[in-house]
Amino acid sequence: MTYLTITYNQRDALLLQKNLQVLSVSELFTEISTKKCLYTIPGLVSRSFQCLTSIQHDGISSILNDAPPLWIKYGIKSVEEPPSIINAKNGKLIRASFGYLATNVTYSWIKQIQIPNRWHSLEWKTDASRKYVAVTYKNDNKIMELRLTQECLDKYFMVSTHNTGKYIVILPLKTTPRCCNISLDRRQKYQRILSFKGIDGVCLSDCSAICLQFENKKSLDMCTIFLQNIMKLDCHFGPINCIEAPNQTLNFDDTLSDFWSSYAFQMLLTLGYRIKNQITELTLRKIYQLSDVSRDEQYPKHQCYLKLLALYNKVRHDRFCDINQEIDKIQPILPSTMLDKWMYVPRAYLTPYGFIPLPIKPIRGNRVLREQELFGPPENYCRIIIRDVDLGQPQQDLMRISEEWIKNFIVGKNFITIGNRQFFFLLCSNSQLRDKSFWFHAPYFDCTAGDIRKWMGDFSHEKCVGTHIARMALSLTGTTPTIKLLPHEMECIEDKVDSQGRIFTDGVGKISPEALRQALMAYDSNLIGEDYMPCVIQARLNGIKGVFVLANDLKDRGVLIQYRPSQNKFKVDHNILEIIKHSSSGMAFLNRQVIVLLENMGVPQHIFLKLQNKARLNISMSLLANKSAQRTLEQNVRSYDWERMRTSGIQLTKEPFVRSLLLLLASERLKKLKEKSHVQIPLSDGRMLLGVVDETDSLEYGEVFIQLRDLNGQCEILHNRKILITKNPAHFPGDIRILNAVDRPALHHLYDCIVFPAKGDRPHPNEISGSDLDGDEYWTCWNEDLINNATEQHIPASFNSAEKEKHNDEITISTIADFLYKYFLSSDSLGVLSNRHLAYCALHGPNHEDSLNLAGIISQVVDFPKTGVPPKVPTNININRYPDFMENKHRESFESDSSLGIMYRQVKDVWKMHLQWQNTFEEQNIIINPDLIIEGYADYIIEAEEDYKYYTSRINTILSIYNLENEYELITGCHSCAEEERQNNDSVETASLEFRYLVQEMRNKFGKDELSYTAQLRKASACYYVAYKAGTILSFGWIMDRLMSAIMKRKQIPREEHQALKSIGTALYNQGLSTQIREQVSKWQIDDANWMNYSETEVLGDQFLKIIEQCSRTHEGVELANEYLRILHKIAIKKF
Incomplete structure (x- = not known):
């Protein structure tokens, strides 16, 4: 049995109808879902068939003989792991060309490389461990190498069948490949370069496909096998004509009418030759006309920006899109809803090849951005993110050859140009420094970036360049402004220090209840309840940084903040309290560094496996049991009332929208287990907490106070319990401390934080990775298994920083440039x-x-x-050898017998099984649940369709801005975009915020209609019907989730008891495992007290889960628990 997939352009569908009909009616072919056979190609249509007998290319060609040009793919997607040892392959190339796919049957090249003589060679080679194909040009004692990695290539490639005897492969690109020189002496020295044998950076960055012509068929076959089996790319055969691209004669340097038009047009041009070489003079004239019409408009309602952004989104995802046809058809995206207290600032990547503007998205404002009268509106700033040519984080190999380039931007010799504005380096915040990103500013009247740096404050006393920059950067921290304080409302109080001058109160101040209440009302009034408000804020005030803690001893003094010398970093007059974050208790996770240190403290391997097994059990059960699904969703997706939905009778594990959320969450959690040993500590056993100090002197050295508040407002004080405490990342053996949690009435006003003593030989935070209390969060855990076994407490390391390097001369912008480099x-x-x-x-x-x-x-x-x-x-x-769990591609690896090694190998098997299923999973048709359709819903269909169109457009815009695959990534926060993009500029936070604002906007719109309750139910039912009939953006049907729950509850559908146990038991019976399980029940002495009202299959399912739980507790049961968890997850995913 074999598989066949035909891919074609939609415009050819009518011409293909007869040929496809032949396949459809043939007894030899059965049409199937394309997901099993290939990755979707945006802009093209694919249809897959299962063939009862093996087929030859010639046989298919005869059926499709008179068909318009199309691609053919044989077989299913390659998802199996390759063999661990694969020999490197290489061969000779006749030529390599750089260009773009003009259509699905035409490749246009801009430049090409051929072999000039017999002393030079052009070849291809593979690297299986690092999964890349390289094009190499050998000359004398050097090899130039252009690396095509998995991240660089799209998910498919084409073998041209146009010219018999020419062995051609076309490789579509997602990003620009990196180039390097490799010397042929003994050292094999590697050096980054920015061009490849006459192919300069402009061509490399603008081309979106590479064409390789092989010397012979054997060489082509070896390379295509590698691309399919190792790099997991789909291989298509098609009549692709390779031609030289026509010369581009249009001038794109003319400035458009205004900034926003220029910004959007430059963004469109970064898509390269497929725009620059295909755009016509007529299309260009239309863009200029639209810019003229929009010249007086501003973001987010700038029509030219919105139209060009729609084009950009379309062309970026669909490489076969014709911009000249699309410009008249495509509608401008809908303007974004401006998020309250957030700002919209241009942002761009800066690579060695150029400047790449990106769609606007919100960021938190800062002290500088809010001074719009002095320094200009948000569009006078630009967030510049330095990236390598492939948009990855720049590493040392690039940095070493980029000193002049980077320094010239910082000192102002180079600048960024958008339209008629020139942007110059301003500075970077501390978090941006780690991410290699900067703030740039365009002069506003006579105000320049240098003027802003002077306005930030007086830093003349700070002679260490690094600290000088860090102090200046405090003005660029993302904050929310709250109350303005008068001079008498701010007091300086003394720090508390130990005998060696280490500060117990480092970074901690006090705030009166009234000041805290007023500040939180301005920050987010939803945080304040009748008897609750957060007790700690991390904030900025003048030149002061750190946290301010609720102080009951100040309750009679009105609005008052007391700060300490350790908080006061520089002089400036800016007495607005700006909040960064507030105290809350987050989930705590084990990670690899913590596991290594805990194992070193005496915790045995089976304890870590027990915790990982519990996490694995929760993941699998979230796909099987509605109650488990509810818990998972409540922790990760808070826009819906999951308990109400479950108790109303909605089957969370079966409902298509909810099921998709659960699957994505399961995939993400398994991936983190494999890659980071990211094991959740149950909320009852650990939290992430802001650290503060005991101002009442109630705590002794070795004691802490922790009071936790749950979602229902109930408080719990941890009393007479040992606590494991550390701060990530932790590397020294003594970085995990064991302290005693005690109850002290004087501290009862503090919750969702950890209170350290202000007594002893040394501050506890300083013992923990040398940290302080200016906003650091601490990993706290009181899990009994970990506590009882972590018996070897190691001495804390001495964290005495090196003496600061002083710069006695004036610290200039050149000094800053040298330091940053x-x-x-x-x-x-x-x-x-x-x-x-x-x-x-x-x-x-x-x-x-x-x-x-x-x-x-x-x-x-x-x-x-x-x-x-x-x-x-x-x-x-x-x-020279790395443990297997690190998955190091560049070094030999060994099978580690540590806890991390065993945990990795156990979860790797499950992840592999999950991934193979996910890659071939055939999404079921979206079925409308008749129980959610009520009488009278049809009266609201038209209105629901209008709202659906608006909502869908807004969702798709958000997905495009944040580079997300689907709405489920947006709603769960499990983003598939690059790690750098997830970390940069709080992408997950802002995307989630935009979604929540949109949902609230839709709910408010729904409420404005002032419908009767019955009418509201009918309209909610209509919204559900419209979304599920369309089969996409299903979240629209659940905007009014409480009304949908009410509809289901009225049906009074009896809930199936123990449905998860029944599913598990049935699957176990079908696999012939019932006898084995009963034997294990006897061996492990499983209690049968709760099985009176269970069916036989339900009993089997429950026995199975109890065996897993029992085996996980002991060293002897580890392997059986692992095997049964594999079986359980297979049951969970097969159920879908």
Whole structure:
């Protein structure tokens, strides 16, 4: 049995109708879902068939003989893992060309490389461990190499059948490939370069496909097998004509009428030759005309921006889109709803090849941005993110050849041009520094970036360049302004210090109840309840940074803030309290560094496996049991009343919209288990908490106070319990402390934070990774298994930072440029050193001398921005073998017998099974549930369709801006975009916020109609019907989730008891495992007290789960628990 997929352009559908009819009526072919056979190609249509007998290309060609041009693919998607050892392949190329796919049957090249003589060679080669294909050009003693990685290539490639005897492959690109020189001497020295044998950066960045012509068929076949089996790309055969692209004669340098038009047009042009070489003079004239019409409009209602953004979104995802046809058809995207207290600032990537504007999205404002009368509106700023040519994080190899380029931008020799505005370097916040991103500013009247830096405050006393920059950057921290304080409402009080001058109160101030109430009302009034408000805020005030803690001793003094010298960083007159975040208790997770240190403290392997097994059990059960699904959804998706939906009779694990959310959450949680050992600690056993200090002197050294508040407002004080405490990342053996949680009445006004004592030989936060209390969050855990076994408490490391490097002369912008460049070079070593430390710990343990040395150097790297002293990276601490759980592609790996190794291998098997199922999972048709359709719903269909159109357009815009695959990624926060994009500018937070605002907008609109309750139910039912009939953006049907729950509840459908146990039991019977399970019940002495009212299959299902739970508790049962959890997850995904 084989599979056949035909892919074609939609405009050819009518011409293909007869040929497809032949396949459809043939007894040899059965049409199936395309998802099993290939990845979807935007802009093209695919149809897949299952063939009862093996088929030859010639046989299919005869059926499609008179058909218009199309692509043919054989087989299903390649999802199996390749063999662990695969020999490298290589062969000769006749030519390599760089261009774009003009249509699905035409490849246009701009430049090409051919072999000039026999002393030069053009070849292809593969690297299976790092999963890339390279094009190499050999000349004398050097090899130029252009690497085509999985991240760089699209999910498919084409083998041209146009010219017999020419062995051609076309590789569509997602990003620009990297180039390097490799010397042929013994050292095999690798050096990054920014061009490839005459193909310059402009051509490399503008081309969106590469064409390789192989010397012979054998060479082509070897390469295509590698691309399919190792790189997991779909292979299509099609008559693609490779031609030289016509010369581009249009001038794109003319400035459009206004800034927003220019910004959007430059964004469109970054899509490269497929825009620049195809756009006609008529289309260009239409863009200029639209710009003229929009010249007086502003974001977000600027029509030219909205139209060009719609075009950009369309063309970016559909490489076959014809912009000249699309410009008249496409509708401008709907204007975004402006989020309250957020700002909309241009943002762009800056690569060695150019400037890439990105769609506008909200960011939190800051002190500088809010001074619009002085420095201009938000569009006078631009967030510049430095990236490599493939938009990945720039590493040392690029940094070493980019010193002049980077420094010229910082000192102002180079600038960014958008339309008629020139943007110059301003500064970067502390978080931006780590991400290699900056603020740029365009002069506003006579005000320049230099003037803004002077306005920020007086930093003349700070002679350490790193600290100087950090102090200036405090003005750029994302904050929300609240109350303005008068001079008498701010007081300086003394810090509390130990005998060596270490500060117990480092970063902590006090705030009166009235001041806190007023500030929180301005920040977010929803945080304040009748008897509750957060008790800690992290904030900025003048030149003061840190946290302010509710102080009951100030309740009779009105509005008052007391700050400490440790908080006061510089002089400035800006007495508005700006809040960054407030106290709350978040979920705590185990991670690899914490597991290594806990194992070193005596925790045995089966304890970690027990916690991981519980996490795995929760993941699988969330797909099987409605109650488990509810818990998972409540923790991750808070826009809906999940309990109400479940208790109304809605089957969460079967409902198509909810089921898709659960599947995505399950995939994300399994992936984090495999890649990071990210094991959730139950909320009853641990939290992430802001650290504060005991102002009442109630706590002794070794004690902490923790009071937690649940969603129902109930408080629990941890009393007479040992607590494990650390701060991420943790590297030293003593970074995890064991302290005693006690109850102290004087601290009862503090909750959802951890209170440390102000007494003792040394501040506890300083013992924990050398941290302080200016906003640090602490990992706190009181899980009994971990506490009872972590018996070896290690001495805390001494965290004495290197003496700050002083700069006695004036700190100028050139000084800042030198420092930032040095920082970029050193910061790249942080990830390398952390990985090396983890590998050393896996081999030798955290107490080994080399592990301790690496931990110390990592601490120096972290402190570099404060001290200005670059760390000395050791040359004598190297590692040639990495543990398997690190999945290192560049070094030999070994099977680690540590807890991390065992945890990794157990979950890897499940992840592999899950991924294979996910890649071939055939999405079922969306079925409308008749129980949710009520009489009279049809009266509201037209209105619901209008609302659906608006909502869908808004959702699709958000998806495009944040580069998300679907609405489920948006709603869950499980973003599939690159890690750098997830981390940069709070993308997950702002995307989620935009979704919540949209849902609230739709709910408000629904309420404005002032319908009767019966009419509301009918309209909600109509919304559900419209969304499910369309089969996409199903969340529209659940905007009024409470009304939908009410509809279901009225049906009074009896709920099926123990439906998950029944599903599990039935599957176990079908697999012939019932006898084995009964034997294990006897062996493990499973209690049968609760089985009186269960059916036989339900009993079997419950026995199975109890065996997993029982086996997870002991070392002897680990393997059986793992095997049964694999079976359980297979049942869970097969159920879908």
